[in-house]
Amino acid sequence: MTASQQPVQKKKVSFSNLLLGAGLNMCEVSTLGQPLEVVKTTMAANRNATFMQAIKHVWSRGGVFGFYQGLIPWAWIEASTKGAVLLFVSSEVENRLRSVGFSNFSSGILGGVSGGVVQAYATMGFCTCMKTVEITRQKTVASGVAPQSSWSVFKTIYKNEGIRGINKGVNAVAIRQMTNWGSRFGFSRLVEQGIRNVTGKTNPEDKLTAIEKITASAIGGGISAWNQPIEVIRVEMQSKKSDPNRPKNLTVGTTFKYIYNTNGLKGLYRGVTPRIGLGVWQTVFMVGFGDMARDFVGKLTGENPVAKH
Template identity: 75%
Template sequence: MSAATTAGMAPPLTEKKLEKKPIKFSNLLLGAGLNLFEVTTLGQPLEVVKTTMAANRGDSFGTALGRIWGRGGPLGFYQGLIPWAWIEASTKGAVLLFVASEAEYYARSAGASEFVGGIVGGVSGGVVQAYATMGFCTCMKTVEITQHKIAAGGVKPPSTFTTFMNIYQKEGIRGINKGVNAVAIRQMTNWGSRFGLARLAEQGIRRVTGKENGEKLTVAEKILSSTIGGGLSAWNQPIEVIRVEMQSKKEDPNRPKKMTVGNTFKYIYETNGIKGLYRGVAPRIGLGVWQTVCMVALGDVAKAYVEKITGDKVTAKH
């Protein structure tokens, strides 16, 4: 038998057997821990600035900072952190991991490439993430950030749970989940484009550094590729501005009474133009960079710690 015939019968060296990755407790703990750290440090202040600018589209960056400081000094930048941002941070990673892993596996089983499979997983995870946990969390965070404070008039603002119950009693589950469709669109486009753009950036970095044969990237290179993906994925900022407007409690008689993604887009465009649809994009890019630094730069340290306390090898990517 010739060498050519033997080579033709042998499976390609690059072919990998598709395996279904198990969902481990250690992976979920890692995701929840990193998300909680990210949101408790710079994450929530950047979220508050982004939301404030999106809700008050005439504000400059400086004006938005002044408005937030006036709501409660340094604590104004942490409105909505407890419990909503903590609930969202500790659950969204787990939901994303479960769904994205399953969706990617079935997409690859159906013949999708690794690139397409990653996007399918990200899009699927983002959508389920929005409807399962993020809808009511983002709504309540936005309500707290945008509700008018009348403390200067001597009236104490309602507590977090009083606000929650008031909305529930008046509007039910729909009121608590207001804007969830916009959240779903944002998460779907976020994760789809972030996975795809980060992969393209990684390919470019591998070409420049001569690591096209699968050599391990450095932490700095991982951060750079993920930051490029996260920053460029802010193209969908209009969806974020629409989400904030739908969830905000500010009074405006010109706003549609029953707000949908479509009529909210029209309202923002007619009142603030194209610039209004991109308000808050700078702090959102900053948020994406900080999330990347937390997940990538701190990932190895966090992995070692989680493996130590659980005795379970962490297999989650970061």
């Protein structure tokens, strides 16, 4: 019986697996993840800056600590919650679609899309917005008055603009996440199937090696960078960078038009290099290190945590 003919068996999502996912996400973002995120956001907000100019700009905002702007608490809140949401929703949708005859490729895409959308609206909206605010807001000391703390900025935005203010750009985040995870899951599944065909691992129980899984996930992650324009749009909608020419009450459409008119097609792809680097780091960390962590947790608890790569 071939892999496509095998009955679909839903894998158990355990509590230990959710804790493992949160822990891995926290470690990933606290190492190279946030510095790459900061550089990517800086380039998207300052679209005339080169990669090296963006690094110098970030360094000027606090040295090494400048690369960790927005880490505490926003990136930590996001990292500790988004994995559980993505895992639950994408696993449920993917397994249900496969059970009614969808291919691994199509069910992977639709599972990723569904997980990404729910992830954006449930956990990532205000975290992504506040990270961008922290990275792009003015922090220089004026007249001896220290800049507001991150929490004070959050309270000010909430007081003046309410829920919409702290979730500014959430629709762009949702579009980014659905296209992100749709691409990652779908193309990762496609590459995995190709690897299985080449290596003869046609039985679903045949495990791919760490290198094979990292390769499949890295290709899927790299391809997902095609949606960089929506990431630049998201940053512009959430940015606190002073720009008198920026239109009021931005939507995804008006922001796209503004960026294209001022910076052209090239402006819509600013920050794609550090974003690809971020995707590679996330892949190596979550798949490579994740496998070792999953094996450890499996031996410790007697459970076999689900790998969602």
